[in-house]
Amino acid sequence: MIITSAYPDYALESYEIGKAVDYLLKPFTVERLQISLTRALQWQNQPTVIEKNEIFLKMGRKAQRFVFQSIDYIEAFGIYSKVYADNQMYLVNEGLTLLIDQLPARLFIRVHKSYVININKITSYDRHTIWLGQTKIPIGRSFRPGLEGLLSVFDTNSNEEH
Secondary structure: OEEEEOOHHHHHHHHHOOOOOEEEEOOOOHHHHHHHHHHHHHHHOOOOOOOOOEEEEEEOOEEEEEEHHHEEEEEEEOOEEEEEEOOEEEEEOOOHHHHHOOOOOOOEEEEEOOEEEEHHHOOEEOOOEEEEOOEEEEOOHHHHHHHHHHHHHHHHHHHHHO
């Protein structure tokens, strides 16, 4: 969608609609219209990304389906990983480094060389530890800065709500 208006004040609002590709301020030139049309065609020709909400992980000779939201955390276990989900532990045939690449970054973060956690499962934290309910997960020194940045966003959002 290309939005046109004689009022520059509406530009920001037009993008907040979520489907605007460009905003043309009237009067506009043919060249400016061509730029907008090119942007719209490029946007239209982009492949649609379907975000999945589950993953199949190999356990022995079978593959087990996990809904991302059901996964609490994943722990490295040599060449394997332990997936903790639905109050159970599952041993999967993949190392943590390979596994993290298959997880959505909006839900999972590596907090230690041996742990990846679901950020929605965090119940409390301090400088050295994250709690997922009663489970304590250590925070690795090299992972602390990225995690502190993420948690400060949560703190800001929760402060705005109160």
